[in-house]
Amino acid sequence: MAPDLAGGWQKPGDLEKPGAGAQATGTPSSSLAEEQRDHTRSRIRQAAMEVVAQRGFSATVEEIAQVSGVSARTIFRHYATHDRLIAATVNDMYFGWFEDLPLPGEDLDGWIEDLTVTVHTRIALVVGAAFWDIHAPRANASEVLSEMDAQRRDVRVGGMKTLVKVVWHMAGGMGEPPEGLVLAFALHLSAFATHALMVDFDKTPAQIGALTADNLKVLLWRAIEAQPSQEGGCPDGR
Numbered sequence: 001m002a003p004d005l006a007g008g009w010q011k012p013g014d015l016e017k018p019g020a021g022a023q024a025t026g027t028p029s030s031s032l033a034e035e036q037r038d039h040t041r042s043r044i045r046q047a048a049m050e051v052v053a054q055r056g057f058s059a060t061v062e063e064i065a066q067v068s069g070v071s072a073r074t075i076f077r078h079y080a081t082h083d084r085l086i087a088a089t090v091n092d093m094y095f096g097w098f099e100d101l102p103l104p105g106e107d108l109d110g111w112i113e114d115l116t117v118t119v120h121t122r123i124a125l126v127v128g129a130a131f132w133d134i135h136a137p138r139a140n141a142s143e144v145l146s147e148m149d150a151q152r153r154d155v156r157v158g159g160m161k162t163l164v165k166v167v168w169h170m171a172g173g174m175g176e177p178p179e180g181l182v183l184a185f186a187l188h189l190s191a192f193a194t195h196a197l198m199v200d201f202d203k204t205p206a207q208i209g210a211l212t213a214d215n216l217k218v219l220l221w222r223a224i225e226a227q228p229s230q231e232g233g234c235p236d237g238r
Contacts, residue, residue: 040070040074040078041078043068043069043070044064044068044070044074044075044078044079044085045088045089045092046068047064047065047067047068047069047070048064048068048085048088048089048092049089049092049093049096049126050067051063051064051067052086052089052090052093052128052130053093053125053126053127053128053129053130054128054129055129056129056130056132056133057086057130057133058133059086060082061075061076061082061085064085081142081144083142083144083145084144086145086148087144087145087147087148089130090130090134090148090152091148093126093127093130094152094155096122096126097119097122097123097126097127098159101115101118101119102114102115102118104166104170108167108170108171109217112167112213112216112217112220113209113210113213115189115213116188116189116208116209116210116212116213116216117205117206117209117210117213118209119189119209120189120193120194120205120206120208120209120212121205121206121209123191123194123195123205124194124198124205125205127191131191131194131195134152134191135191135192156186157186160182160185160186160189161182163185163189164177164181164182164185165177167185167220168181168220168223171220171221171224172224173223173224173227174227177223178223180219180223181219181220181223184215184216184219185216188212188215188216189212193208193212194208197211
């Protein structure tokens with residue numbers, strides 16, 4: 001079973017304009033209208049993710065409209081403000097980031113390798129240039145973006161703690177994992193690591209994934225060996 005790293009993150013659609021996604025019931029024509037609305041929302045979301053990944057939060061509704069083939073007026077019928085559209089797009093990015101991650105298996109080291117490559121590849125492709133705006137300090141932020149920031153932090157912290165707890169117990173760790181190990185995973189599986197090594201050192205996401213996996217495996221097994229043994233020996237989950 002995959003660890004739930006996105007628990008609590010809003011599902012796509014929660015930040016839409018009230019009434020934009022209301023269920024239509026009754027006649028075949030209302031069902032068709034609802035299907036058309038869903039199709040329109042899907043086009044807006046896909047275009048918004050593409051444009052925001054390229055332009056960050058400076059992406060305009062007009063640019064998203066051009067890519068989606070949906071008019072700016074129609075976009076504003078679904079998302080009342082630019083900030084709501086941006087927040088909903090970050091929402092979708094995080095679901096894309098967490099969706100269908102590699103499942104844990106008996107080969108813990110192999111799983112860590114698959115996980116790190118997948119994470120850094122998705123950060124590069126899905127988040128892109130939006131990384132800088134997602135993590136930048138905000139002065140006089142709107143309520144919508146402030147809520148988005150708070151939720152992103154909560155999900156990231158909770159997700160990392162859940163992930164490291166799974167890894168720790170799979171490796172034979174007892175009790176709660178050390179805080180230092182949680183912080184190491186948070187650092188090595190961060191968008192900061194992805195972009196720093198891509199921009200400054202010309203590394204690919206696959207190379208970054210391999211490097212961070214090697215570091216995390218060393219830190220994990222070092223922490224496992226350092227914990228007190230219940231029976232006088234050091235557990236070795238490998």
